Amino acid sequence: MPQSQHTDGSNPAPWWRDAVIYQVYIRSFADDSGDGIGDLDGLRRRLPYLADLGVDALWLNPWYTSPMADGGYDVADYRDIDPSFGTLEDAKAMIAEAHEQGLRVVIDIVPNHTSDQHAWFQEALAAEPGAPARDLYHFRPGKGVEGDEPPNDWRSVFGGPAWTRTTNADGTPGEWYLHLFASEQPDLNWDNQVVRDEFESILKFWFDLGVDGVRIDVANSLLKEPGLPDVGTSDIELLTSDPDAGGPEHPHWDRNGVHEIFRGWRAVADSYDDPRVFVAEAWVGTPQRLARYVRPDELHTAFNFDYLQAPWRPAQLRSAIDTSIAALGAVGAPPTWVLSNHDVARHVTRYAVEQTEKQIRSLAHVADADIDLELGTRRARAAALLMLALPGGAYVYQGEELGLWEVTDLPEELLQDPTWKRSEHTDRGRDGCRVPLPWSGDEPPFGYSPEDAHAEPWLPQPAAWKHLTPEAQAGDPGSMLELYRSALRIRRAQSALGDGExxxxxxxxxxxxxxxxxxxxxxxxxxxxxxxxxxxxxxxxxxxxxxxxxxxxxxxxxxxxxx
The missing domain is CATH 2.60.40.1180 (Golgi alpha-mannosidase II)
Incomplete structure (x- = not known):
């Protein structure tokens, strides 16, 4: 496999320090089976396209066995592939073929929570209060005379309380369990050594199969404060406090103890002849707090959300660049830049509205604004050149190289993001950035599914995307696709680009x-x-x-x- 594109000859820099990594949301990338859902065979068929684009690696969203309550981030079996995507043998073949194309493979791991269908949680539900099986999660009695109030005031990221009450075998109300996300995603108890040992074993399983690295979902959330105290009315204050400067720690976000866990993971990665790598998804209060995750004995890189959310304004973007470079450079880590991903509104749309000093992240932030897609596309083209010229590495979310915009008018009955339901149908969630890719032709499904497909794509594609397919853009020097191809080709050839000053x-x-x-x-x-x-x-x-x-x-x- 290739090392860094920019080397000093005899001592090549690690590949991850300046890699451009393409994010594959498998469900929406390419459907080979015709069931309307993207799969591994579809991805394998498109690997030459990704190699020709000029990226260095792929990051795949969760491909594990899952009931899909949250797009695969509710994992029922961490050592197998969900049947909707294929088989474990398909995964092995995809890894091998990606390596043949010169592409490394990074997969997602979800350590904060499992699916409620995971064998551990099913055993915990069947067990009595206080049983060892329940200690793998966070079960607690409720408050109030009848225990009918949640154990504390924690809120789910998707809306509503972060607690769901169980039902005992005799039909009576039981204990409550914690879920910082959907109720189908119970949080694991990382104070239990069994949990820690299991995830190191899972890492070894995939590393042994040839996976080059792992992206860690909500890496900042694993540990909870003993006793699970209320957050209280100071939630925003706690989220932005700096424990390094004597401020209080949040009871469940970015707790200092998570770093011991990741030092253990780093030892696992470094035990391989070709060391495996980690990228952290860590939503934290400051770039300095983020830098703690990428110290030399912990993780390798981390997503830069301050940069992603910055408006298209020079002072805000430059500030995000400077603070990130300074904070990460202090611990010897490279910055990693990103404009879009599967959790935020596509940046063509974010840049298509009036740019104020406020950060812009979700569809809710642009829902009531006037959207000028021509202007958003123009800014997105400039943003691509800015990002790819910065020091360090970069992530490209599938479809951004085509200029895809956020689909804001999906029929309500087709929305699947748990945010839609848990917000009582006030927040449309993230489905608009997950619409299946268009590949060719003049009408949906635009080559996403085979011609004899027996099902429609799981989310409908806008008819206007016929101008944005790779088939339509290839060879057009003014297209977004050719802009990305050219930029990535120049970036690879220019010794000044990538890692450095x-x-x-x-x-x-x-x-x-x-x-x-x-x-x-x-x-x-x-x-x-x-x-x-x-x-x-x-x-x-x-x-x-x-x-x-x-x-x-x-x-x-x-x-x-x-x-």
Missing amino acids: LTWESEPDAAVQSFTRGAPDFRCVVNFGSEPAELPAHREVLLSSVPLEDGRLPGDAAVWLAI
């Missing part, structure tokens, strides 16, 4: 932001304003997000220059 050549709040990389012999210029801007002296225009106007860079555009 960045030097700003502009003032922090200037409408035109500019920085150099390398000797310096590479410069990225981004015009956040509305008027064309003069370019600095340069030898060659390597790539521009839009055509230049008399040698000037138009507004909401970016350019790469050889100096």
Whole structure:
């Protein structure tokens, strides 16, 4: 397998320090069986497309056996593949074929909770209060005279209480169990050594099958404060407090003890001749807190959500870049940049609304705004060049290389995100960014499913996407797909790009932001304003997000220059 694209010759840097990793939401990538759900055979068929795109690795969302109450993040068996995606043999074949294409494979692991159909939880439900099986989770008696109130005031991320009451074998109300997400996702008790040993064993199982790395779902949530105290009215204050500066810890987010767990995981990864890698999904209060997860003896990289949520404004984006580089650099870790994923509204749509100083993340943040998709696409093109010119690695969410936008008008009866139900139908959730990809043709399903498919795609595709298929965009130099292909090809060839240093050549709040990389012999210029801007002296225009106007860079555009 390849090492880093930018090396010093005899001592190549680890591949993960500057890798561009493509996120595959399997359910929506490519359907080979014709049942309307993406699968591993569909992914295998499209591996040459991903290799040609120019990415270094794939990250696959959960592929494990699951009732799919939350898109596979409710795992019933961590050592097998869900039948809707294929078999374990299909997974092995996909890993081997990806490696043949020069692509590494990163899979998802969900350690905070299991499915309520997992054998452990089923055993716990059948057991008496206080039994060892129940200690693998968080079971508690309720409050109130009849125990009919939740044990504490914790709230589910998806809405409503974070507790569900069980029913005893005789039909009487029983204990309550904790679920920070859906009720079908009971939280594991990470103070129990059995849980810790089991997950190290799961890691070894997949590493032994050739998986190159693991993305850790909600890595900041595993440990809970002993006694499970109320959060109280200070939840927002606790979320933004800094325990490193003497502030209080949140009772269930970003507790200091999680780092001992990840040091154990790192030892497992480092035991392989080709060390495996980790990327953390950790929603924490500050870049400094995030840096704790990527210290040299813990995880390797972490998603940069401050950057993802920053509005298309120069001061906010530059601040997110600077604070991330400084915080992660202090522990020797590279930044990792991301614009979209399966949990947030696609950035074409986020950039298509008025950009204020507020962070923008979900469909709820843009639902009532005027959406200008042409403007959002223009900004997304510039954002791609900005992101891919920054130091470190980057993630590309499937379909962003095609310019896909958030589907905001899915029929309510088809919505499947648990947020929709638990918010009492006030928050449409994340289905709009999970609509199946268009590949070819002029009408749905756009080659996502075979011509003789016996079912429609699990979510409907907009008819307007016929202009955004790879078939329609291939060879068109003005298309989003060819912009990404060109950017990734140049990024791989340019020794200045990837891991390394960045030097700003502009003032922090200037409408035109500019920085150099390398000797310096590479410069990225981004015009956040509305008027064309003069370019600095340069030898060659390597790539521009839009055509230049008399040698000037138009507004909401970016350019790469050889100096």
